[in-house]
Amino acid sequence: MREVYSFYLDAFWIAVKSILEHKLRAFLTLIGIIIGVAAVVVVGASISGLKTYVVDKVGKILGSNHFMITRMASTGRMSDEEFERKNRLNKDVTWAEYQYVKANCKSCMYVGAEIGANADITQDGIEMPSVQISGSTDNMYEMTDKSLEDGRFFTADEVTRSAQVCVIGTDVKDKFFPNGSPVGKLLKIRGIPLQVIGVEAKRGSFFGQSMDRLVYVPITLHNQIFSRTGGIQIHGKAEDKESFPEVIDEARFHLRNHRQLIGSAEETFSIVNTDEFGSQMDQITGAIAAVVVPITMIILIVGGIVVMNIMLVSVTERTFEVGLRKALGATKKQILLQFLIESSLLCVIGGIIGLVLAVGVTQLITVLAEMTMTITIGYVILSVTVSSSIGVIAGLYPAWKAARLDPIVALTQS
Numbered sequence: 001m002r003e004v005y006s007f008y009l010d011a012f013w014i015a016v017k018s019i020l021e022h023k024l025r026a027f028l029t030l031i032g033i034i035i036g037v038a039a040v041v042v043v044g045a046s047i048s049g050l051k052t053y054v055v056d057k058v059g060k061i062l063g064s065n066h067f068m069i070t071r072m073a074s075t076g077r078m079s080d081e082e083f084e085r086k087n088r089l090n091k092d093v094t095w096a097e098y099q100y101v102k103a104n105c106k107s108c109m110y111v112g113a114e115i116g117a118n119a120d121i122t123q124d125g126i127e128m129p130s131v132q133i134s135g136s137t138d139n140m141y142e143m144t145d146k147s148l149e150d151g152r153f154f155t156a157d158e159v160t161r162s163a164q165v166c167v168i169g170t171d172v173k174d175k176f177f178p179n180g181s182p183v184g185k186l187l188k189i190r191g192i193p194l195q196v197i198g199v200e201a202k203r204g205s206f207f208g209q210s211m212d213r214l215v216y217v218p219i220t221l222h223n224q225i226f227s228r229t230g231g232i233q234i235h236g237k238a239e240d241k242e243s244f245p246e247v248i249d250e251a252r253f254h255l256r257n258h259r260q261l262i263g264s265a266e267e268t269f270s271i272v273n274t275d276e277f278g279s280q281m282d283q284i285t286g287a288i289a290a291v292v293v294p295i296t297m298i299i300l301i302v303g304g305i306v307v308m309n310i311m312l313v314s315v316t317e318r319t320f321e322v323g324l325r326k327a328l329g330a331t332k333k334q335i336l337l338q339f340l341i342e343s344s345l346l347c348v349i350g351g352i353i354g355l356v357l358a359v360g361v362t363q364l365i366t367v368l369a370e371m372t373m374t375i376t377i378g379y380v381i382l383s384v385t386v387s388s389s390i391g392v393i394a395g396l397y398p399a400w401k402a403a404r405l406d407p408i409v410a411l412t413q414s
Contacts, residue, residue: 019346031303066235069270112139
């Protein structure tokens with residue numbers, strides 16, 4: 001046992017010595033493995049980060065334990081034909097339906113309503129095109145976990161009497177009220193002067209599109225400004241995650257009841273919730289990983305081919321060494337293991353350097369793109385395992401070739 005341990009230790013140090021004697025060649029050999037491992041880990045971190053980014057942003061828009069009932073909601077799982085069929089079948093969600101669900105959904109912590117439109121805002125010679133004007137009930141503030149940096153949100157009474165008040169996003173504040181607090185000042189939307197009563201805290205961007213380019217107004221006032229009725233969204237919120245499925249089922253039941261959808265009759269509305277969105281993102285990122293990860297693995301395979309070529313060169317250069325060791329009693333198995341250990345060590349070192357590089361790249365992207373990239377243990381294990389396996393596979397033929405050398409011929413050729 002001690003002799004076996006001594007052999008592996010000696011083989012390891014011989015491999016290290018060989019690598020250190022040819023530093024540049026070893027580094028050039030490792031580039032493929034380094035880039036391959038880094039690519040796999042960075043791709044994995046990007047996929048994981050994408051899911052975290054999207055779910056987090058959607059959570060900021062919808063809030064926790066929150067669902068939305070609307071006419072149509074594309075989940076990404078429908079075929080074009082199915083989408084067209086649902087588009088013909090589904091009906092607008094109305095104000096009367098919102099009031100019915102609100103009055104009857106006993107397990108709902110909140111039930112609110114929202115409607116959206118875009119408008120160009122022009123005031124004092126300053127223009128801001130395509131601003132999102134969101135009409136909502138007063139409780140949407142609590143439902144979507146909004147936070148204000150200044151002022152307050154509108155009240156139920158202000159919604160009831162269509163008060164001409166608004167809460168603005170930070171982009172609108174910076175554009176029209178760059179100096180000081182805008183609270184108490186007027187902002188005209190389609191010629192109607194609205195008193196600014198609050199400023200929402202900055203929410204950032206979502207895939208490059210600002211989430212702060214908006215104005216909140218009472219939903220009743222919104223209908224007057226844009227001459228619209230119907231076509232709203234019903235929003236609901238559960239008290240906690242445990243009761244969330246029950247709350248959604250109850251809201252669904254009441255809307256089906258109002259629309260007289262009996263038994264197995266198909267629903268004529270869509271429901272969106274953050275839990276389902278997370279599951280959909282799992283499917284999307286899983287599909288991306290299934291396509292992208294194998295492509296990045298090709299880099300590792302190319303790196304393995306380079307390792308094999310270099311090991312073949314190494315066998316040729318060390319013919320005399322191999323012949324001398326065999327003449328002194330080294331077996332074919334020992335020679336085989338010697339070169340396998342060397343090729344595996346090269347790939348393991350490349351894997352470690354690749355991991356370090358991946359960490360640096362992900363940190364840089366996190367800072368520059370403001371998107372958290374998460375290095376998952378699964379991709380780390382995958383990349384290191386594959387790189388180590390490639391080291392063994394790439395070293396098999398050169399090691400087998402070295403083990404078959406005739407010691408007399410090897411010493412003569414040298």
